Amino acid sequence: MDSRKHIYRTLRWRFCYKLTSQSVLLLLFLSHMVSGQIRYSIPEEMKKGSLIGNVALDLGIDMQRLRSGRARIVTGESIQYIELKTDKGILVVNERIDREQLCGDVTPCSFSFDLILENPMELHHVTVEVLDINDNSPSFHQHDMKLTIGESAAPGARFVLPTANDPDVGVNGLQDYNLSPNDNFVLKKHSNVDGRKYAEMVLERPLDREQYPSLSLKLIAVDGGTPQKSGTVNIDITVLDANDNSPIFNQSVYKTTVMENAARGTYIVTVNATDADSGSNGLIYYSISKMQGDIDNIFEIDKTTGVIFLSGHIDYEKAKKYEIRIEATDQGALTDSSKVIVEVIDANDNPPIINVMSFTSPVSEDSPPGTTIGIINVKDLDSGDNGQVNCRIEQNVPFKIKSNLRNYYTLVTDAVLDRESVSEYNITVVATDAGRPPLSTNRAFNLKISDVNDNAPVFPQSVYSAFITENNSPGVSILTVKAKDPDENQNARMSYILENTNIGESPVSEYVSINSESGVIHAVRAFDYEQIKQLILIIKAQDGGSPPLSSNVTVKIMIQDQNDNPPQVLYPVQTGGSLVAEMVPRSADVGYLVTKVVAVDVDSGQNAWLSYKLQKATDRALFEVGLQNGEIRTIRQVTDKDAVKQRLTVIVEDNGQPSRSATVIVNVAVADSFPEVLSEFTDFTHDKEYNDNLTFYLVLALAVVSFLFITCLVVIISVKIYRWRQSRILYHSNLPVIPYYPPRYSDTLGTGTLQHVYNYEVCRTTDSRKSDCKFGRAGSQNVLIMDPSSTGTMQRIQNEKSILDEPDSPLEVSLIM
Numbered sequence: 001m002d003s004r005k006h007i008y009r010t011l012r013w014r015f016c017y018k019l020t021s022q023s024v025l026l027l028l029f030l031s032h033m034v035s036g037q038i039r040y041s042i043p044e045e046m047k048k049g050s051l052i053g054n055v056a057l058d059l060g061i062d063m064q065r066l067r068s069g070r071a072r073i074v075t076g077e078s079i080q081y082i083e084l085k086t087d088k089g090i091l092v093v094n095e096r097i098d099r100e101q102l103c104g105d106v107t108p109c110s111f112s113f114d115l116i117l118e119n120p121m122e123l124h125h126v127t128v129e130v131l132d133i134n135d136n137s138p139s140f141h142q143h144d145m146k147l148t149i150g151e152s153a154a155p156g157a158r159f160v161l162p163t164a165n166d167p168d169v170g171v172n173g174l175q176d177y178n179l180s181p182n183d184n185f186v187l188k189k190h191s192n193v194d195g196r197k198y199a200e201m202v203l204e205r206p207l208d209r210e211q212y213p214s215l216s217l218k219l220i221a222v223d224g225g226t227p228q229k230s231g232t233v234n235i236d237i238t239v240l241d242a243n244d245n246s247p248i249f250n251q252s253v254y255k256t257t258v259m260e261n262a263a264r265g266t267y268i269v270t271v272n273a274t275d276a277d278s279g280s281n282g283l284i285y286y287s288i289s290k291m292q293g294d295i296d297n298i299f300e301i302d303k304t305t306g307v308i309f310l311s312g313h314i315d316y317e318k319a320k321k322y323e324i325r326i327e328a329t330d331q332g333a334l335t336d337s338s339k340v341i342v343e344v345i346d347a348n349d350n351p352p353i354i355n356v357m358s359f360t361s362p363v364s365e366d367s368p369p370g371t372t373i374g375i376i377n378v379k380d381l382d383s384g385d386n387g388q389v390n391c392r393i394e395q396n397v398p399f400k401i402k403s404n405l406r407n408y409y410t411l412v413t414d415a416v417l418d419r420e421s422v423s424e425y426n427i428t429v430v431a432t433d434a435g436r437p438p439l440s441t442n443r444a445f446n447l448k449i450s451d452v453n454d455n456a457p458v459f460p461q462s463v464y465s466a467f468i469t470e471n472n473s474p475g476v477s478i479l480t481v482k483a484k485d486p487d488e489n490q491n492a493r494m495s496y497i498l499e500n501t502n503i504g505e506s507p508v509s510e511y512v513s514i515n516s517e518s519g520v521i522h523a524v525r526a527f528d529y530e531q532i533k534q535l536i537l538i539i540k541a542q543d544g545g546s547p548p549l550s551s552n553v554t555v556k557i558m559i560q561d562q563n564d565n566p567p568q569v570l571y572p573v574q575t576g577g578s579l580v581a582e583m584v585p586r587s588a589d590v591g592y593l594v595t596k597v598v599a600v601d602v603d604s605g606q607n608a609w610l611s612y613k614l615q616k617a618t619d620r621a622l623f624e625v626g627l628q629n630g631e632i633r634t635i636r637q638v639t640d641k642d643a644v645k646q647r648l649t650v651i652v653e654d655n656g657q658p659s660r661s662a663t664v665i666v667n668v669a670v671a672d673s674f675p676e677v678l679s680e681f682t683d684f685t686h687d688k689e690y691n692d693n694l695t696f697y698l699v700l701a702l703a704v705v706s707f708l709f710i711t712c713l714v715v716i717i718s719v720k721i722y723r724w725r726q727s728r729i730l731y732h733s734n735l736p737v738i739p740y741y742p743p744r745y746s747d748t749l750g751t752g753t754l755q756h757v758y759n760y761e762v763c764r765t766t767d768s769r770k771s772d773c774k775f776g777r778a779g780s781q782n783v784l785i786m787d788p789s790s791t792g793t794m795q796r797i798q799n800e801k802s803i804l805d806e807p808d809s810p811l812e813v814s815l816i817m
Contacts, residue, residue, distance in 0.1 A: 038126050042093075068119070082128065113128075136229075138230060144236065159201040161235070163198045176189070185204060188202050255340075256269040260316040288325070358374060361373070371412060375408065399413055419449040430442050451491055457483035471528070490544040498537065510525065563660060565602045566660035567610055583671065599630065613650070619643070648665070649664075
């Protein structure tokens with residue numbers, strides 16, 4: 001038990017020495033850096049929760065600042081003696097404070113800690129001095145001491161007495177030694193250089209073994225506290241016969257050094273003592289004093305040679321110096337003592353220690369350079385150059401480390417961050433000391449970069465082009481546009497919007513639509529190449545950020561033509577009431593230009609390439625039609641035998657697949673004078689031949705139409721009469737009358753070119769052979785009309801307009817009798 005107490009006191013002394021020296025150095029170094037420092041004094045052994053001081057009031061810190069700055073205490077020690085109450089701004093006792101355990105015999109006893117606040121960072125140094133109370137009594141390592149002293153011992157012989165230990169300091173510590181009254185010994189009191197008191201018992205009068213073969217004394221150690229406390233050890237002295245010379249050391253103090261990492265068995269020093277006696281009384285044995293706690297576990301001495309060597313492990317950080325008391329004893333139990341001072345030389349055996357005070361992850365990619373992402377504390381338990389630490393970042397990353405306060409480093413951004421380039425960083429902080437060889441410690445930090453909406457959507461093409469054939473089905477997919485956004489999550493969620501533009505007089509939404517999520521463009525209606533040949537759209541891609549970013553792209557949709565329109569003959573104009581004739585003189589040569597058939601096709605491309613062919617003619621040997629230009633020319637010399645009246649049927653075809661065609665009848669008069677032509681064509685118009693196929697078909701069609709019209713008229717009148725009678729019956733029967741509405745008819749075709757709707761006028765004259773059907777045509781036509789009742793040829797302009805009925809308008813048929 002006594003050995004354990006001695007070891008405990010020594011460890012307490014080492015810990016306190018270390019803590020105090022480091023605290024003083026830190027306080028001196030930071031005195032001009034910290035924003036505030038304060039010192040409190042408290043007695044030891046205060047109860048847990050006892051108030052130490054109002055740190056917020058003493059430092060002038062607002063309570064709100066304590067909370068927003070995440071105020072905390074950093075001590076760097078395993079035991080947290082002090083607790084900060086941030087809600088009250090006070091310091092209270094968190095753990096029992098034993099001054100003796102904390103500082104040993106070092107005085108004044110204090111410990112320090114740092115009060116850290118963030119945003120911005122503040123460091124306040126707080127020192128707490130622990131005042132001693134008299135809570136320990138002086139105690140000896142052993143309760144009984146046995147001495148053997150020869151009676152030949154000369155007056156003045158010294159005997160080392162046990163040293164009392166009192167953990168208290170100042171007046172509460174060990175103050176005095178007292179020896180119980182006796183006739184032979186007096187007590188001599190001494191103090192070491194470190195202030196420790198010890199006593200020696202000095203022989204004042206020679207011993208007389210025959211009178212007093214043994215003596216029993218008491219050594220009392222007292223402190224200066226109130227009330228005063230004491231400790232006692234019993235000294236039993238056995239008186240031996242003559243050995244009148246004690247060993248004598250050649251040095252009172254030996255000094256040496258040893259490296260802290262020295263191996264067991266390392267030589268320390270050799271002590272030497274001599275004894276003037278001879279024989280067995282002159283033999284000397286060396287030993288380490290048992291009064292020094294665990295020293296004998298660290299050092300060992302050869303009892304015959306006096307060689308001291310290392311038997312345990314020494315640590316500079318625990319003890320920087322050892323004082324060893326060596327005793328030399330002869331055969332007569334006479335002793336002498338000497339002191340060995342061993343100074344420990346520091347070795348670089350402690351790597352730096354990195355403590356993370358705070359670390360923020362993730363950090364926004366729009367954080368400006370210099371943004372603090374972490375605070376670390378770095379310390380090295382070694383001293384001198386071995387304890388000088390340098391911090392750096394190992395990788396080539398856009399961060400740097402700064403030191404504003406000793407042992408505290410801030411990790412800050414050094415450049416603009418871009419999550420789209422690098423989404424996370426692995427930052428390795430390396431702390432290296434200045435020892436030889438240097439020791440280092442690594443600490444890895446994983447920093448994630450959070451996204452901000454700093455990238456607008458990007459289309460891979462500046463212009464999209466697509467083709468669609470006319471007469472398409474509504475709802476058909478035309479093409480898909482896609483935009484990319486390097487942002488993530490909601491900032492990269494894409495929406496596609498069709499910008500409001502007009503195509504002609506109509507909004508673009510009447511032609512196409514776009515799926516807001518997939519970017520698929522659909523046709524809303526069927527397109528007609530003859531009405532519109534190209535659509536130019538503006539598509540906007542917008543992300544889901546706040547605020548949202550967008551970009552536009554142009555989409556060109558080309559309508560491809562289909563052969564859905566037949567050729568239209570512009571000249572010669574076909575009229576129903578008059579005859580058009582081209583005159584050819586009988587003197588016309590070969591290749592004479594009679595006329596030119598002019599036709600157009602509203603389609604495009606090869607669908608509009610027209611060819612002209614002579615389908616039927618009165619005399620095929622007389623005329624020909626140009627395949628490409630539609631010119632009607634003579635292919636031989638006109639003779640007197642050729643008939644005045646020539647009728648040519650020309651067919652016009654386009655080049656589509658399948659092709660469409662139109663037919664035109666050209667009347668040619670072969671004559672040298674107009675009266676001749678007039679008389680011939682007058683006879684021609686009153687010709688009674690019923691063998692002409694065209695006249696026969698027209699008469700047949702007119703008869704059928706007339707029959708159908710009369711039938712419909714009879715049916716309608718019958719239905720009207722029937723309904724009138726029914727309504728009269730219902731009226732007299734008092735039943736509810738349900739009106740009847742005929743159905744509406746509409747063009748339900750969803751595709752194809754819009755159909756032309758015509759009003760037909762069926763005309764019948766008194767001469768059925770000359771009956772003709774007349775229907776409207778679009779556009780203006782210039783025609784040469786031969787009127788049998790006129791006296792000459794008349795050129796006139798007839799403008800006719802196509803009539804497009806509403807989808808629900810019924811077909812109008814009128815018969816003129």
